[in-house]
Amino acid sequence: MYKGQSIAVIIPCLNEEQGVEKVLRSLPEFVDEIIVVDNASTDRTSDVAASLGAKVIREDVRGYGRSYKRGFAGATADLIITLDGDHSYPADALSYLIEAFLHLDVDFLNASRFPVRDRRAMSFKNKFGNLVLSIAFSALFFRWVRDSQSGMWVFRRAILEDMKLESDGMAFSEEIKIEAVRNRKIRFGEISIQYSSRLGETKLNAWRDGFRNLSFLAKKRFFR
Ligand SMILES: Nc1nc2c(ncn2[C@@H]2O[C@H](COP(=O)(O)OP(=O)(O)OP(=O)(O)O)[C@@H](O)[C@H]2O)c(=O)[nH]1
Numbered sequence: 001m002y003k004g005q006s007i008a009v010i011i012p013c014l015n016e017e018q019g020v021e022k023v024l025r026s027l028p029e030f031v032d033e034i035i036v037v038d039n040a041s042t043d044r045t046s047d048v049a050a051s052l053g054a055k056v057i058r059e060d061v062r063g064y065g066r067s068y069k070r071g072f073a074g075a076t077a078d079l080i081i082t083l084d085g086d087h088s089y090p091a092d093a094l095s096y097l098i099e100a101f102l103h104l105d106v107d108f109l110n111a112s113r114f115p116v117r118d119r120r121a122m123s124f125k126n127k128f129g130n131l132v133l134s135i136a137f138s139a140l141f142f143r144w145v146r147d148s149q150s151g152m153w154v155f156r157r158a159i160l161e162d163m164k165l166e167s168d169g170m171a172f173s174e175e176i177k178i179e180a181v182r183n184r185k186i187r188f189g190e191i192s193i194q195y196s197s198r199l200g201e202t203k204l205n206a207w208r209d210g211f212r213n214l215s216f217l218a219k220k221r222f223f224r
């Protein structure tokens with residue numbers, strides 16, 4: 001519980017045994033529910049997560065979006081906080097994010113990785129791709145969003161009822177923000193966080209996922 005709000009943390013993991021251990025050890029005591037969604041990892045992700053007290057939900061079909069949808073369905077807390085299992089997002093800074101969420105009086109808070117302070121945390125290619133995708137997002141949805149691809153969000157679980165989340169893949173990250181900014185009932189905010197180098201191997205295929213996410217933005221804007 002944090003200031004009267006129960007808190008769930010949801011972490012999608014595909015082979016993140018190293019990162020998830022550090023993430024789980026960094027989470028503050030006030031978190032009520034920790035859910036790790038494991039997509040048939042072939043390493044010890046599930047064992048590590050369970051031994052550190054997380055509830056492990058297994059999803060056999062791969063996909064970042066798919067695993068989030070499974071995780072959301074298993075959560076019961078008032079506020080949901082998400083982050084990667086690779087220890088690149090600040091797992092120890094949840095109170096800072098919740099304070100900002102409450103102070104800004106929003107329903108969905110996006111944690112922006114920009115400006116990136118640690119130069120090793122993100123390659124030039126990824127920075128450029130993120131910039132292109134965020135400019136495209138902002139132009140298509142008439143709302144300036146600095147980091148349309150961030151994987152760290154804080155939101156009221158209740159707003160999920162008003163969202164139509166269809167992507168099973170990496171485009172899920174931008175889709176949930178589109179659903180938030182498009183809905184007049186949902187107040188959207190963004191705040192900068194510290195982003196650092198990931199542990200373990202990346203699951204992102206920058207060119208493939210970049211183009212998929214760009215075409216997803218256009219599809220969502222003009223056809224849905
Ligand atoms: N459950 C599940 N998790 C996934 C899948 N693909 C990626 N992930 C997780 O989603 C998070 C984001 O993937 P990353 O590889 O970190 O992608 P990224 O953050 O864009 O790229 P990096 O800069 O390399 O960290 C990580 O925690 C992954 O383990 C998947 O198919 N299923």
Ligand SMILES: [Mg+2]
Pocket residue numbers: 084086088198
């Ligand atoms: Mg990552």
